[in-house]
Amino acid sequence: MAFNIIVCAKQVPDSDLVRIDPKTGSIIRKGVPGVLNADDANALEEALKIKDKHDDVYITVVTMGPPQAEEVLFEAIAKGADEGILINDIALASSDTFVTSTVLKTAIEKWAADNGEISLVFAGREATDGDTAQVGPQLAERLDIPQVTYASSFEISEDMKTVTISRKLEGYHEEVEVNTPCLVTAIKDLNQPRYPHMHNVFAPMKITSWNIEDLGLDADSVGLAGSPSVVISSFPLKKGKGGMFVEGESGAEQAANLLAALKDKRII
Amino acid sequence: MTDKTYRDLWVFAEQNDGVLAPASAQLLGEGTRLVKDMDGDNTLCAVVAGNEEDSRQAAADAIAYGAKKVYVIADENLTNYTTDGYTKAVCAAITEYNPDIVLYGATPQGRDLAPRIAARLGLGLTADCTRLDIKADDYIAYAQAETMLDPSTLDLDDVLLKQTKPSFGGKLMATMVCPKTKPQMATVRPGVMDSLQKDPAATGEIVAVNAGITAEDIRVTVKGKTVDAADGVALADAEIIVAGGRGLGDASGFELLQKLADKIGGVVATSGAPIDAGWIDESLMIGQTGTIVRPRIYIACGISGSIQHLAGIENSETIIAINTDKDVPIFEIADYCIVGDLYEVVPELIEHWDEYITK
Numbered sequence A: 001m002a003f004n005i006i007v008c009a010k011q012v013p014d015s016d017l018v019r020i021d022p023k024t025g026s027i028i029r030k031g032v033p034g035v036l037n038a039d040d041a042n043a044l045e046e047a048l049k050i051k052d053k054h055d056d057v058y059i060t061v062v063t064m065g066p067p068q069a070e071e072v073l074f075e076a077i078a079k080g081a082d083e084g085i086l087i088n089d090i091a092l093a094s095s096d097t098f099v100t101s102t103v104l105k106t107a108i109e110k111w112a113a114d115n116g117e118i119s120l121v122f123a124g125r126e127a128t129d130g131d132t133a134q135v136g137p138q139l140a141e142r143l144d145i146p147q148v149t150y151a152s153s154f155e156i157s158e159d160m161k162t163v164t165i166s167r168k169l170e171g172y173h174e175e176v177e178v179n180t181p182c183l184v185t186a187i188k189d190l191n192q193p194r195y196p197h198m199h200n201v202f203a204p205m206k207i208t209s210w211n212i213e214d215l216g217l218d219a220d221s222v223g224l225a226g227s228p229s230v231v232i233s234s235f236p237l238k239k240g241k242g243g244m245f246v247e248g249e250s251g252a253e254q255a256a257n258l259l260a261a262l263k264d265k266r267i268i
Numbered sequence B: 001m002t003d004k005t006y007r008d009l010w011v012f013a014e015q016n017d018g019v020l021a022p023a024s025a026q027l028l029g030e031g032t033r034l035v036k037d038m039d040g041d042n043t044l045c046a047v048v049a050g051n052e053e054d055s056r057q058a059a060a061d062a063i064a065y066g067a068k069k070v071y072v073i074a075d076e077n078l079t080n081y082t083t084d085g086y087t088k089a090v091c092a093a094i095t096e097y098n099p100d101i102v103l104y105g106a107t108p109q110g111r112d113l114a115p116r117i118a119a120r121l122g123l124g125l126t127a128d129c130t131r132l133d134i135k136a137d138d139y140i141a142y143a144q145a146e147t148m149l150d151p152s153t154l155d156l157d158d159v160l161l162k163q164t165k166p167s168f169g170g171k172l173m174a175t176m177v178c179p180k181t182k183p184q185m186a187t188v189r190p191g192v193m194d195s196l197q198k199d200p201a202a203t204g205e206i207v208a209v210n211a212g213i214t215a216e217d218i219r220v221t222v223k224g225k226t227v228d229a230a231d232g233v234a235l236a237d238a239e240i241i242v243a244g245g246r247g248l249g250d251a252s253g254f255e256l257l258q259k260l261a262d263k264i265g266g267v268v269a270t271s272g273a274p275i276d277a278g279w280i281d282e283s284l285m286i287g288q289t290g291t292i293v294r295p296r297i298y299i300a301c302g303i304s305g306s307i308q309h310l311a312g313i314e315n316s317e318t319i320i321a322i323n324t325d326k327d328v329p330i331f332e333i334a335d336y337c338i339v340g341d342l343y344e345v346v347p348e349l350i351e352h353w354d355e356y357i358t359k
């Protein structure tokens, strides 16, 4: 049986180009290109490294998003992944992380029912837009497999049954061991993602698209309706907060007033 | 939701070898304030997991920092933090005692644990909050004083926990509620809330919880820990950056900035001009052709704020600029502008910083 790896990949707006509409306070996504989330590129790379070294490894990349999220599947396949799945449905808009992980779990289980058991799941630590870092652990729980977060190095045994991982924590690294199947969340330190290959770009790409009906999910159980968390408002801070001139007759007074203001605003 | 009664505010008391994490002490401080605003009769509680000795010590710490009651899951299988062990432990306590709110520090451990618990219990979870309100009036006062939000457009109550968090590198704030599930849960950014003065004489009730944890529950084995060498942080990841420009006058100015960076846990960087002058290595340049950064605090010393430089710092949460000229572009995007000589201001910051930081 093949060693089946799932990579969860999200398309995110190129965060360096995102601007805020000063009038409405909302994010201007128009004209901002979507890119593969940075940590997910590391997640994919680690899966590809396993495939480089071992026979019979099959990599499926799963993304939930709008139709253009298919671009991240093209990119992943061009780098060497075998298959891509796009989960797209208007009903999925405003899903929180609980629903996102439920949808990903359902898709992964559907794939496994048709193709065979999953041996390993890779996700990124966090997506640069939603930024919660919650989907990885939640998905592991929904799949009922152990999780290892913040992986900065990854090694799999010859028999592919045991994984040794270094986790990057604050000020130290923790070495852990776990059996497959498990879910690993990748950070930037894990590896250096490769570039796409031309010959992969021209080969036919296996991409499947599923909506919630394909997954057997109700519209009420996903999106805003199915999410336990709800965003009630989103807004920029007052501009007046910016451009505050710090008073003071001397450097010492200015420094003291600055530090007091920073403390008051809980910045330090 | 069932018709169970949910009450009390819980803080997950993260401990390392029996020492309560600062983030948890801060949450107990915040919890002391919030618990009074909750509907009905509520108690500030902590929940601790660990082996016998560590959990006893951490429970005592939690009481000293304000917890009135501590739920303790003591088990040799919980000596190391593991997702599996701690999830089972905390879920057992939650399902037995039904808290209304559970808060976790948004530390690496809290952000590993809380989502796993939320998924197991089917709960909402808000990530990395920097502000919590229960009373609508408190939230409205905040919105009016500090934000562009018009709170009159919202339908607010005095019951749900309003969880506010930065997103898109602090460009935008979002407020979330979890109206459908209980307990309401959030992770909260370390360093934002204030802890109370530690009171070793404080007393509180200890409630032992049996979670029936077995060695088989724990599927990930901790093999060891290696402490990181204390060398430089990559610019792109740095939380605090002290950058210097042509206004430093010469290369030795960077030594002063390094002293400030050392004091406040930051790293030194540069604008384009010092590189052209040969004062510092090119790898430390921030901007369009250099590194794009997103620190929590960016301090620009003697930098005018060229378009190329600003392109690299816009995602900073707080920008502080020091410049002798009041009309420079950097002041248009800085949050705090100091018109003055950096050589008079920076040494004062170094000298007095410790007096102001929140412990």
Ligand SMILES: Cc1cc2nc3c(=O)[nH]c(=O)nc-3n(C[C@H](O)[C@H](O)[C@H](O)COP(=O)(O)OP(=O)(O)OC[C@H]3O[C@@H](n4cnc5c(N)ncnc54)[C@H](O)[C@@H]3O)c2cc1C
Pocket: A008, A009, A010, A011, A037, A039, A040, A043, A062, A063, A064, A065, A095, A096, A097, A098, A100, A104, A122, A123, A124, A125, A126, A127, A128, A129, A130, A131, A132, A133, A134, A135, A136, A229, B124, B125, B126, B127, B167, B174, B176
């Ligand atoms: C401003 C803002 C704040 C939000 N705050 C919260 C909150 O506090 N709590 C909450 O529950 N929801 C929140 N949401 C909703 C949340 O962003 C979505 O549920 C989103 O679909 C997943 O969360 P994330 O982007 O934070 O992913 P993360 O949890 O940060 O992503 C981790 C990894 O999971 C995988 N992954 C995530 N999304 C997908 C996907 N669509 N397809 C494939 N793989 C994926 C990727 O591997 C990714 O690297 C917020 C949304 C916004 C816009």
Ligand SMILES: Cc1cc2nc3c(=O)[nH]c(=O)nc-3n(C[C@H](O)[C@H](O)[C@H](O)COP(=O)(O)OP(=O)(O)OC[C@H]3O[C@@H](n4cnc5c(N)ncnc54)[C@H](O)[C@@H]3O)c2cc1C
Pocket: B244, B245, B246, B247, B248, B270, B271, B272, B273, B274, B285, B286, B287, B288, B289, B290, B301, B302, B303, B304, B305, B306, B308, B309, B312, B322, B323, B324, B325, B328, B340, B341, B342, B343
């Ligand atoms: C193609 C291209 C790409 C570039 N890319 C980048 C880039 O990525 N990043 C980048 O930074 N630059 C870049 N540059 C250079 C950029 O255009 C500016 O020249 C540079 O940013 C200016 O650096 P500065 O602000 O330190 O110097 P200046 O603009 O000369 O500003 C120095 C400031 O110091 C103040 N000052 C003087 N003495 C003191 C004192 N004692 N105390 C306090 N303030 C004092 C002055 O009032 C002045 O405002 C690029 C240029 C080009 C052409």
